[in-house]
Structures are given as structure tokens and as C-alpha cells.
Amino acid sequence: MPLDIYLLADVAENHQDWINYVYHDSCDNPELFDYLLIKNLWVETIGTISKYITERNSVNMQNVAVTPTGVKFDLTSDLNTTRFDKELTLNIYTGNGTVDSIKVNGINTKITQFTRGGQLYIKFNVPSSKINEIEVVGLKVEIPYCGDGKVNQKNEECDDGNLISGEGCNSNCKLESLKQTEDSEQIYVLLYIGNIDGTASPEWYPFYDKLTSYFENNKLPILFSFFPEGIRVDGEFANIFKRMYLAENIELSQKGFTMNETEKHLDKLSLEEQRHTIKYGRFYFIEGMKKILGTENIKIPVTYIAPYGRFTNTTRQVLEELGFRTNFGLYYPDDLKPVESTKTLDSFQYGVSFTVSGSAGRETIFKESDQIIEEIFSLDRLDVEMVEINGRKVIPLYAHQVDFEDKITHGKIDEVKWNVYKKTISKLLANSSVVFVTPNQVWNLRHPVCVPTGISESFCNGIDDDCDGIIDEECKGEIYEGLIYIPNDNLRATSKLVWNILESSVDDFYTWEYGVLTGILLTIILISTINKQSKKKTEYTEELI
Numbered sequence: 413m414p415l416d417i418y419l420l421a422d423v424a425e426n427h428q429d430w431i432n433y434v435y436h437d438s439c440d441n442p443e444l445f446d447y448l449l450i451k452n453l454w455v456e457t458i459g460t461i462s463k464y465i466t467e468r469n470s471v472n473m474q475n476v477a478v479t480p481t482g483v484k485f486d487l488t489s490d491l492n493t494t495r496f497d498k499e500l501t502l503n504i505y506t507g508n509g510t511v512d513s514i515k516v517n518g519i520n521t522k523i524t525q526f527t528r529g530g531q532l533y534i535k536f537n538v539p540s541s542k543i544n545e546i547e548v549v550g551l552k553v554e555i556p557y558c559g560d561g562k563v564n565q566k567n568e569e570c571d572d573g574n575l576i577s578g579e580g581c582n583s584n585c586k587l588e589s590l591k592q593t594e595d596s597e598q599i600y601v602l603l604y605i606g607n608i609d610g611t612a613s614p615e616w617y618p619f620y621d622k623l624t625s626y627f628e629n630n631k632l633p634i635l636f637s638f639f640p641e642g643i644r645v646d647g648e649f650a651n652i653f654k655r656m657y658l659a660e661n662i663e664l665s666q667k668g669f670t671m672n673e674t675e676k677h678l679d680k681l682s683l684e685e686q687r688h689t690i691k692y693g694r695f696y697f698i699e700g701m702k703k704i705l706g707t708e709n710i711k712i713p714v715t716y717i718a719p720y721g722r723f724t725n726t727t728r729q730v731l732e733e734l735g736f737r738t739n740f741g742l743y744y745p746d747d748l749k750p751v752e753s754t755k756t757l758d759s760f761q762y763g764v765s766f767t768v769s770g771s772a773g774r775e776t777i778f779k780e781s782d783q784i785i786e787e788i789f790s791l792d793r794l795d796v797e798m799v800e801i802n803g804r805k806v807i808p809l810y811a812h813q814v815d816f817e818d819k820i821t822h823g824k825i826d827e828v829k830w831n832v833y834k835k836t837i838s839k840l841l842a843n844s845s846v847v848f849v850t851p852n853q854v855w856n857l858r859h860p861v862c863v864p865t866g867i868s869e870s871f872c873n874g875i876d877d878d879c880d881g882i883i884d885e886e887c888k889g890e891i892y893e894g895l896i897y898i899p900n901d902n903l904r905a906t907s908k909l910v911w912n913i914l915e916s917s918v919d920d921f922y923t924w925e926y927g928v929l930t931g932i933l934l935t936i937i938l939i940s941t942i943n944k945q946s947k948k949k950t951e952y953t954e955e956l957i
Contacts, residue, residue, distance in 0.1 A: 512550030
């Protein structure tokens with residue numbers, strides 16, 4: 413179906429991923445290809461792509477050396493360059509560092525600078541050759557150390573970007589238990605306000621503006637959820653929703669799609685039907701934001717909320733396949749079981765509510781501030797897995813926008829409830845034990861980024877060069893001293909020079925999402941201009957959104 417094809421192209425561009433694009437000879441909709449031309453994608457046939465990937469897989473970095481002007485290394489390959497004759501594009505991650513120029517075999521070459529996820533990269537082409545000498549001029553390099561924010565040195569158990577003990581990771585980069593910390597009650601609080609709905613009465617939109625301004629002005633991390641079908645692309649709602657989207661401290665999460673009867677029984681649907689529903693909700697969001705922002709480059713939400721708590725292992729699999737990082741739920745229904753987190757997806761199914769009943773609605777009654785805070789620090793669930801960061805609990809604190817409406821007058825804010833909300837937040841802000849976070853920030857803290865160096869694990873450098881969790885597994889006794897690091901202020905860390913060489917096997921290109929089709933096929937591979945690393949490695953190039 414064409415709608416799906418468009419969505420796949422959007423996903424490939426937004427996630428810097430590659431997908432299979434299959435066009436049957438009997439199809440009569442060439443406009444599909446027109447859509448590809450406006451996307452930031454590399455489009456080629458499977459044969460060309462396979463040959464190119466084979467070249468990239470064969471490339472090695474050798475003789476890396478730090479020079480007075482930057483970094484120098486050799487890019488080598490054992491392939492027959494007569495057959496494998498495509499130029500390779502090399503992407504270099506520079507963080508906030510600068511590169512004056514790139515020399516290939518002593519000759520200055522054209523470089524292109526681009527930003528992704530707030531991080532700076534450059535890219536340039538190198539010819540197909542047995543050996544190419546590359547010189548990166550102007551690049552400042554640093555040596556790794558405890559406190560640089562990267563868990564990639566020998567004997568490091570953690571690295572939170574500083575040398576302060578009592579925060580879960582001590583000054584020697586060793587994990588601390590809660591008993592080792594100065595304040596055993598340190599805790600993460602995840603603020604959430606649900607159901608930002610464009611279909612609500614316009615007289616309620618000023619409250620959306622009030623909410624947005626409150627969190628904008630106080631720079632407080634907050635999660636808002638929305639129904640994709642409820643997005644309005646013009647007028648007052650669109651302007652407010654745009655501010656929510658653009659605010660650095662606000663995370664938007666997709667809540668279902670239409671919230672119809674089907675989604676009340678989402679768990680009863682097949683994996684394919686669930687995927688279809690969630691993907692179309694994402695597509696609806698993307699298309700709506702394109703109109704609101706006037707741009708094709710849309711950040712996709714990575715947190716999902718299953719309507720009515722209908723979340724199962726099947727739904728979790730769909731979310732992982734679609735690149736979501738978090739399932740954010742506040743409970744699990746009596747007829748379902750809790751679903752645990754995985755290595756790639758965090759799962760919340762608990763929280764502390766502002767309302768006495770825990771439910772949403774203008775008729776609800778708010779608890780007192782002190783009661784809410786006491787519940788936050790005392791919450792301990794044995795029936796469901798609680799999300800933790802270095803042994804510290806993450807506690808969702810939630811309300812829904814409809815809770816704040818006066819129970820008598822529509823469109824009027826219940827000032828008593830609003831004051832309880834602000835008072836509770838103020839008390840938590842005054843407590844040094846409390847750290848406010850969003851689900852995506854939680855995910856990043858729970859899944860530290862390991863950056864591959866491009867250096868062989870045969871060098872005994874005490875670093876996990878290939879990010880497989882094992883340090884120096886092929887160590888042969890050589891000592892490698894030219895460790896390459898670049899400052900990366902966005903992650904409160906330093907990052908290694910990254911050679912973004914795609915390492916997926918050619919066989920991956922024959923794994924079809926829709927199965928093998930019979931008949932005459934024109935097969936096309938879409939690859940983002942920034943390719944991701946091998947599945948065996950931490951996908952460090954994924955945009956942090």
C-alpha cells in the first residue's frame with residue numbers, strides 16, 4: 413500500500429537506517445519514486461549497494477598517529493580494486509571539535525559538514541585503492557580518563573562524566589550501592605501530563621499554553637502524551653504543540669493512534685495488526701508536524717503509551733522493531749501480566765498519581781503535596797519491575813490535562829488543583845535528592861553509549877574498541893598509544909573519533925520485511941546518507957530525541 417511505502421522512506425531518513433524498497437513490474441504508481449527524490453536518502457539497486465558494502469566491510473584503519481597538526485592514518489583494503497571500484501564515503505564524528513581540512517594521499521579533498529542530533533560530523537570521499545593515506549588537519553585529540561562519561565576503559569564499571577562520589581558512580585568509576593551514597597533516598601522523578609488533545613474544546617487551549625509556559629520558564633523535564641489523530645495542524649493548538657515539540661526540556665510521547673474501540677483491545681490483535689496501528693499513528697504524527705513546522709525533517713517520538721494499559725510481550729516486540737525506547741504505562745490491567753524491560757526497551761507500569769483515585773477526570777480530587785511526596789519516596793512495588801538507574805528508582809509522577817478543569821465550569825482551570833501541582837513541584841525542586849528526568853533521558857542513562865574506535869581489538873589498549881562488551885579479547889601484546897578522543901559536550905563526555913564504516917553482512921540485504929515476492933522485481937535499497945553501525949555494536953549514531 414503506498415501509504416506504507418511513504419512511511420518506510422520517512423523512517424529510513426529519520427532513523428538514519430536502510431530499508432528494502434520493492435517495486436513490482438505490474439505496479440502503476442511511479443509517483444512513489446518522486447517521493448524518494450525529496451528525501452535525504454541514497455537510492456541504488458541491490459547489486460550496487462551490495463558491492464559498496466563489501467568494500468566498506470573490507471576497509472581497515474592502520475598506522476594511526478597523532479601529529480602536531482591533527483591525526484593521520486592509513487585506510488587499507490585487500491579487495492580487487494578493478495572490480496570493487498566505488499568511491500567510499502567516510503563519515504567522521506567530531507562532537508564540538510573542528511576540522512580545518514582533510515588530505516587524501518597528500519591532496520586536499522572536499523568535505524561536507526553536517527549536524528545530527530546536535531552533534532557535528534564531516535564526510536568526504538576516498539578513492540577505491542589498496543591503501544589511502546588520510547590526514548585530518550586541525551583535530552584536537554585527548555586521552556581517555558575516568559570522568560569522561562564513557563565506559564570503555566579497563567576496570568571501569570561506570571562513568572557519569574564527573575569525579576563526584578555519592579551519585580551512584582564514584583570517583584574511581586565504580587558503581588555504588590545505595591548504602592554507599594551520601595543520601596540513600598536519592599531518586600529520579602519523571603513528570604508526566606497525559607492526553608494533550610487537539611480535539612478538545614478550543615476554550616481549553618489556554619490551559620495547554622499555561623502548561624507549556626510553566627515548563628518552558630522553569631526548564632523542567634516533562635513528558636506530554638498526545639493522540640496522533642488529535643493533532644491539529646493550524647490555529648492555536650498547532651502553535652502550542654509546536655512549542656512543546658521544539659522545547660528542549662519537553663518530550664512528546666505517542667499514545668496509541670485514534671483511541672477507538674480497536675485500541676481498547678490492542679492486545680487481542682496480531683503482531684502485524686498492532687504494528688500497522690502503531691506505524692500509522694507515527695505516520696499521522698510525521699505528516700502533521702511537517703505541516704506545522706514547514707519542514708521534512710521531523711523527530712519521531714521514541715516513547716510509546718499503550719492506550720488503556722493494553723501492553724503485552726507482542727506489543728513490546730512491535731515497539732522494539734519500530735525503534736521505540738520506552739513503553740510508558742502507569743499500571744497494568746487485572747487481566748494482563750506485567751511486561752519487563754529488555755536490553756533495548758524500558759518498560760514502566762507504575763507511578764504516583766496526583767489524584768486520590770489514580771484515574772483521570774475533572775471530577776477527581778487531588779492529594780495534598782506532602783502525601784504525594786511521601787508516596788514518591790516510599791513507593792516499592794514487588795508485583796512489577798521498577799526501572800532503576802544505578803540502583804536508584806525512577807518514579808513517574810502523573811496527572812492528566814483534564815484533571816485540572818473545574819468540575820462545574822467548562823474551560824475554567826481549577827486553581828486549587830493547579831496550586832497543589834505547582835507547590836508539589838516546588839517542594840521536590842528544593843529537595844537535593846530529587847533529579848527530574850524524561851523517559852528518553854532515563855533510557856540514555858540506563859544504556860550508556862560505547863563508541864567504536866575503528867581500531868583492532870588485537871591492540872592491548874584497555875579499551876572495548878568494537879563495543880562488544882569485552883576489552884582486548886584478541887590482545888596480542890602490542891601497545892597502541894595513539895588513542896583518539898574528541899570532546900563531546902552534549903553527552904558530558906569525550907568521544908572517540910568515529911569511522912562510520914557499515915559492517916552489516918551482505919546477507920542482510922536478502923532479509924525482506926514483506927517476504928519474497930514472485931515475478932519480475934525491481935529491487936531498490938534505501939540507505940540514509942549516514943549509515944548505522946553493525947547490529948553487533950551499540951548503535952551510537954542513533955539520534956537522541
